[in-house]
Amino acid sequence: MTGPAVMDSSALIFAFRLPGILRILKRSYPYVLIPSAVYDEVVVEGQRLGKEEVDAIQNEVGRFVRVEHADDELPVEPDPRLGKGELEVIYLALRVGAEAIIDDRRARIFGARLSVRVIPLASLLVTARGDGSLEPEEASTLLDDLVQAGY
Numbered sequence: 001m002t003g004p005a006v007m008d009s010s011a012l013i014f015a016f017r018l019p020g021i022l023r024i025l026k027r028s029y030p031y032v033l034i035p036s037a038v039y040d041e042v043v044v045e046g047q048r049l050g051k052e053e054v055d056a057i058q059n060e061v062g063r064f065v066r067v068e069h070a071d072d073e074l075p076v077e078p079d080p081r082l083g084k085g086e087l088e089v090i091y092l093a094l095r096v097g098a099e100a101i102i103d104d105r106r107a108r109i110f111g112a113r114l115s116v117r118v119i120p121l122a123s124l125l126v127t128a129r130g131d132g133s134l135e136p137e138e139a140s141t142l143l144d145d146l147v148q149a150g151y
Contacts, residue, residue, distance in 0.1 A: 002030075003029070003030070003096075003097065003098050003099075004029055004030060004031050004032055004033050004066070004096070004098050005025075005028075005029045005032050005033070005093075005098055005099045005100065005101050006032070006033045006034070006035070006089050006092045006093040006096070006098050006099070006100045006101070007032050007033070007034055007038065007089065007100075007101045007102075008038060008085055008086055008089045008100070008101065008102040008103065008104070008107070009038050009041045009042050009085050010103050010104075010121075011101045011102065011103055011120075011121040012032075012034060012038065012042055012057065012065075013042060013046075013051075013053055014121055014146060014149060014151055015121065016053040016056045016057050016060075017052070017053050017149050018142065018145050018146065018149060020138070020141070020142045020145065021121065021124070021125075021142060021145075021146065024124050024125065024128050024133075024134065024142075025124060026064060027128070027133060028124060028127070028128070031063075031064050031065070031066055032064065032065055032066070032101075033066050033067075033068050033092060033096065033098065034065060034066070034067055034068070034089075035067075035068060035069070035070040035085065035088035035089055035091075035092045036067060036068075036069050036070065036088070037070070037083075037084045037085040037087075037088045038085045038088065038089065039061075039067045041085050042054070042057060043057055043058055043061075068092060068096075070087075070088035070089075070091050070092045070095075071091055071092075071095060076114065079106065079107075079110045081106055082104070082106060082107050082110060086102060086104055086107040086110075087107075089102055089107070089111075090102075090107065090110060090111040090114060090116055090118070093111065093116045093117075093118075094111075094114055094115075094116050099116075099117045099118070099119060100116050100117070100118045100119070101118075101119055101120070101121055101124075102118050102119075102120070103120045103121055103122075103151075108120070121146070121151070122143065122146060122151070125139045125142055125143055126139075
């Protein structure tokens, strides 16, 4: 993959909770974009709640994690079942021509309808395993780690 990915809140949180996942993400993309709604949900709200991953994410903002404003003007009628962060991820990915990393099934279906390539975070393990950059044992361990972290 040559360009960035756009990440949803849950994918961003899990990536920063699990160093092995973050390492794969950094090998796969030059940087990731998050829309302002995801930043607010993860960092601003996370600081208020004392979430453990907030400092690590905040340290990467402006470097590996880049916050970008998503369009206010939506190109299609949004799916009312999706949250603001999910919609902004899809629209930002559409605007910049990037892949979107979203775990919510409805959001992935909505993105696909707009011709956005939408993948779940766990698929990074499959891709890394397939290209040989991840050994089978490490892939299995990281998948277990995701499950134990509440994925």
